[in-house]
Amino acid sequence: MSMQDNDPPLMRVSNLTHMYGDRIGCRDVSFDLYPGEVLAVVGESGSGKTTLLNCVSGRQHCTAGTISYRMRDGRLQDLNALSEAERRFLMRTDWGFVHQNPADGLRMNVSAGANVGERLMAVGQRHYGRIRETADDWLGRVEISHDRIDDRPGTFSGGMRQRLQIARNLVTGPRLVFMDEPTGGLDVSVQARLLDLLRGLVDDLGLSAIVVTHDLAVARLLSQRMMVMKDGQVIETGLTDRVLDDPQAPYTQLLVSSILQV
Amino acid sequence: MTQRLLLTGVDKSFTLHLRDGVTLPVVAGVSFHVDGGECVVLGGQSGAGKSSILKMVYGNYGVGAGQILITHAGDQVDMASADARLVMQVRRQTLGYVSQFLRAIPRVAAIDVAAEPLVRAGVTAEAARERAAALFARLNLPERLWSLPPATFSGGEQQRVNIARGFLPDLPVLLLDEPTASLDARNRQVVIDMIAEKKANGTALLGIFHDADVREAVADRIVDVSRFATAAVAA
Ligand SMILES: Nc1ncnc2c1ncn2[C@@H]1O[C@H](COP(=O)(O)OP(=O)(O)O)[C@@H](O)[C@H]1O
Ligand SMILES: Nc1ncnc2c1ncn2[C@@H]1O[C@H](COP(=O)(O)OP(=O)(O)O)[C@@H](O)[C@H]1O
Ligand SMILES: [Mg+2]
Ligand SMILES: [Mg+2]
Numbered sequence: 173m174s175m176q177d178n179d180p181p182l183m184r185v186s187n188l189t190h191m192y193g194d195r196i197g198c199r200d201v202s203f204d205l206y207p208g209e210v211l212a213v214v215g216e217s218g219s220g221k222t223t224l225l226n227c228v229s230g231r232q233h234c235t236a237g238t239i240s241y242r243m244r245d246g247r248l249q250d251l252n253a254l255s256e257a258e259r260r261f262l263m264r265t266d267w268g269f270v271h272q273n274p275a276d277g278l279r280m281n282v283s284a285g286a287n288v289g290e291r292l293m294a295v296g297q298r299h300y301g302r303i304r305e306t307a308d309d310w311l312g313r314v315e316i317s318h319d320r321i322d323d324r325p326g327t328f329s330g331g332m333r334q335r336l337q338i339a340r341n342l343v344t345g346p347r348l349v350f351m352d353e354p355t356g357g358l359d360v361s362v363q364a365r366l367l368d369l370l371r372g373l374v375d376d377l378g379l380s381a382i383v384v385t386h387d388l389a390v391a392r393l394l395s396q397r398m399m400v401m402k403d404g405q406v407i408e409t410g411l412t413d414r415v416l417d418d419p420q421a422p423y424t425q426l427l428v429s430s431i432l433q434v
Numbered sequence: 435m436t437q438r439l440l441l442t443g444v445d446k447s448f449t450l451h452l453r454d455g456v457t458l459p460v461v462a463g464v465s466f467h468v469d470g471g472e473c474v475v476l477g478g479q480s481g482a483g484k485s486s487i488l489k490m491v492y493g494n495y496g497v498g499a500g501q502i503l504i505t506h507a508g509d510q511v512d513m514a515s516a517d518a519r520l521v522m523q524v525r526r527q528t529l530g531y532v533s534q535f536l537r538a539i540p541r542v543a544a545i546d547v548a549a550e551p552l553v554r555a556g557v558t559a560e561a562a563r564e565r566a567a568a569l570f571a572r573l574n575l576p577e578r579l580w581s582l583p584p585a586t587f588s589g590g591e592q593q594r595v596n597i598a599r600g601f602l603p604d605l606p607v608l609l610l611d612e613p614t615a616s617l618d619a620r621n622r623q624v625v626i627d628m629i630a631e632k633k634a635n636g637t638a639l640l641g642i643f644h645d646a647d648v649r650e651a652v653a654d655r656i657v658d659v660s661r662f663a664t665a666a667v668a669a
Contacts, residue, residue, distance in 0.1 A: 206519065364540035371539075393539065397518050411493060411518040418495040422451035429452060 179207045180242065182348060182380050183228065188237035190223050196404040197223035201237070203399060203409070207347075210374055210381045212391035212412060214427070215401035221384040222352055224401070228382065229269055229350040230259050244347075265295050268341030272353035274333035278325045278340065284311060285321040287340050295344050310339040314369060331362035335369065342373060349374075351383045355390055367393050388431055392416055400424050437505070438607050438638035439468040439491065444500035444514070446486050447664070459664035460486050464500065466657045470606065473629060473639040473652045478659035484642045485534065487659065488609045490514070491640065492531045493521035504528060504607060526554065532600035534611040536592040538585040545570065545580045548598040555603055562602075569598040573624055589616040601628055608632060610641035614648050626651045 181204040190197035198220035205211055213221045226232035228239055230251060239251045244266065251259065263269070271277040278287050288307035297303055311321055314335035316328075325333050334354065341349060354370065355363040371394060374381060383394055391398050391412055398415050400408040400423070408421040419425045444464035450456050461483040468474045476484040489495040490513070491502055497514035504511050506528040511520060525531075530551075539547060548570065549562035557565075570580055573594040579587060584595045597613050610629075614622045622645065629652045632639060643649045649656070 209519075368539070368541040396522055411521055413494050414496065414518075414521075417489070418448075420449075420496065425451050 180248075181205060182207050182209075182242050184238075184240045184248070185228055186238045186240075188224070188227055188239065189235050190220075190227050190232070191235045192223075196220070198227070198401070199404045201399075201401075201406050203406075205348075205380055205382065207380055208378045209397065210379075210383060210395040212395035212398040213382065213384045213401060214386065214388060214391050214398055216386060216427070219401040220404035221386075221401055223404070225350055225352055225382060225384050229267065230263055231269070241348075264291075265344065266347050268344075268346040268349040270334075270337055270341055270349065270351040270354050272356040274325065274330070274337045277337040278333065280324065280326050283322045283324055284316060284328070284336055287325065287336060288343050291340055291344050306343060307339075310343045311336070313373070314339040315365075329362075330358055331366060334358065334366055338370070338373070342377065342379075345377075347380060349379055349381045351381060353385055353387075354383065355385070355387065363390075370394060388416060388427065400427065436470050437467050438470050439505075439640065440501075440503045441466055441487075441491070442501045442503075444487070444490065444502060445498035445664075446483065446490060446495065447498055461659065461662040462664040464659075464662045468607070468638045468640050470636045470638045471633050472654040473633055473641060475649055475653040475656045476640070476642050476659050477649075477656045482659040482663065484659050485611055488531070488611050488640065488642065492529065492609055493525070494531075528605055529607045529609070530600050530603055530605040531609040532596055532611060532613045534615070536584060536596040536599075538583060538592070540585065541583055543581045544575075544584045544587070544595045547584060548595055548602060551599060551603045565602055566598055569602060570594070572628075573598060574621055590618070590621070593617060594621065597625060597628075601632070604635075604637075606636070607638045607640070610639060610643075612642050612644050615644050622648055 183205040186202050188201045189199050201224055213224060215221055227234040240248045241251055243249050269277065285304065285307045288310050289303045292303045292306060308318060308321055312318065316332055316335055325336055328336065355366055358366060367390060374394065385391055395412045397410065398412045399406045400415065400421065402423050408415055408419065408424045415424060416428055419428050442465050445462045446460040448458040448460065450458060464487060466474065476487060478484055486495055490497050493513050493516065500514060502513040504513055504524060506524050511524055513521065516524065545563055545566050548566040552562035552565065553559055567580065575591060575594045579591060584592050593613065593616050600608065614625050617625065626648060629639060643652065
């Protein structure tokens with residue numbers, strides 16, 4: 173883990189609110205994310221997790237509030253002040269986004285190798301041999317065997333597709349990865365393998381991540397800090413093991429007591 | 435020796451919102467200190483609040499009132515009010531903890547579970563594994579288990595993985611929650627020796643030990659937790 177103790181935050185979110193008409197998506201959310209830190213956002217379905225993640229990752233405009241991001245040159249940039257082109261560039265080069273449904277994050281009609289390689293081309297790499305080599309290397313890192321590089325994701329199992337989506341996101345060396353229920357649609361044994369893989373990658377690469385999950389075991393395994401959401405608001409936040417082992421809010425106690433063991 | 439840990443007026447209770455908000459008092463006014471080079475043992479019957487005190491020191495449980503000062507990087511940090519990032523930093527650099535039960539991580543080999551804190555502290559994976567292997571050998575953990583995930587291990591085997599994980603990093607303060615509870619006499623003796631070595635190199639230890647023989651062998655002082663008991667508050 174590359175977390176430095178006195179690093180300034182990588183991302184600062186202040187009073188973020190998103191409304192869908194009269195309906196609250198998320199309300200008045202504030203947090204800092206530090207380099208090398210994994211923050212889990214938990215809460216039941218409809219609590220505003222995806223809305224929050226989409227807003228902070230620039231995939232959706234927020235109704236109110238500010239999101240600042242520390243650019244590679246050290247400058248703290250207000251994301252609302254970026255042009256659409258600048259925002260897209262940032263999303264492509266510095267960020268990754270792992271969707272719950274791999275089909276939303278993959279191109280299903282091109283090969284696994286191309287899914288990974290095209291991200292490298294998007295950030296300006298041109299040397300075909302090198303791109304193929306890097307893609308191959310990344311498929312190995314996510315435990316996809318080399319003889320599947322020319323196959324399309326449609327021929328893959330759910331777990332393999334999710335691992336491919338992760339490779340596609342990490343190949344460009346992002347500093348921050350957003351994940352929305354990354355283990356959501358998978359069988360339990362497949363989940364365990366994916367979680368282990370994610371844990372290792374996040375550690376090795378010193379990544380920062382915001383992971384949305386309704387699964388407290390996922391939060392326990394991946395994150396150092398967590399936020400609990402209910403009805404669009406953050407109702408409890410803190411060190412992950414503290415929130416899970418000594419929950420304070422009535423709703424957090426209900427969530428924790430509803431699972432067998434985490 | 436220098437003081438490493440100081441608890442003053444520490445209270446803990448649990449508010450159980452799922453049970454009509456009843457308050458379960460655990461301890462109140464907990465005050466004691468631990469110096470470098472000594473092992474302070476928490477005594478008191480089951481349910482007295484011994485584990486809760488260790489968990490508050492580690493930042494795993496919140497603190498109702500009072501201070502828990504730990505000497506960290508030349509400063510005094512109050513674990514009762516430290517934010518999450520500071521707690522993580524204290525755990526990385528100053529404070530180790532051998533929990534009562536190992537929390538197994540799916541698919542991670544026992545040797546890597548034990549080596550992980552060293553790797554996080556910057557030791558190379560290879561060197562960390564070597565040190566973990568040496569400690570496993572000393573704790574008589576069968577070598578065929580080292581590369582397997584501990585989820586299916588026996589209680590005593592898991593406990594030895596947990597002990598190795600907690601003892602490997604050289605941290606100035608170490609918390610031990612019944613580390614010998616499911617060990618045989620031979621391995622209990624190994625742990626007693628390991629504690630003596632930690633004391634000799636100046637580590638401050640705060641522990642809970644079920645067996646009287648282990649307590650005799652390691653304790654410099656015993657703090658009886660039942661004297662911090664609080665009267666039950668009627669719901
Ligand atoms: N596109 C949308 N249009 C209208 N309401 C929406 C839309 N997306 C989400 N919502 C509402 O916003 C709230 C938060 O939803 P969401 O962020 O998807 O929660 P979660 O990810 O925690 O399940 C819910 O009440 C949901 O019905
Ligand atoms: N997370 C928790 N939530 C609710 N009650 C708890 C929790 N942890 C401990 N307790 C209660 O606090 C009391 C003290 O427990 P503990 O500190 O484990 O005692 P000891 O280690 O001395 O046996 C017990 O009544 C226990 O049930
Ligand atoms: Mg969602
Ligand atoms: Mg106990």
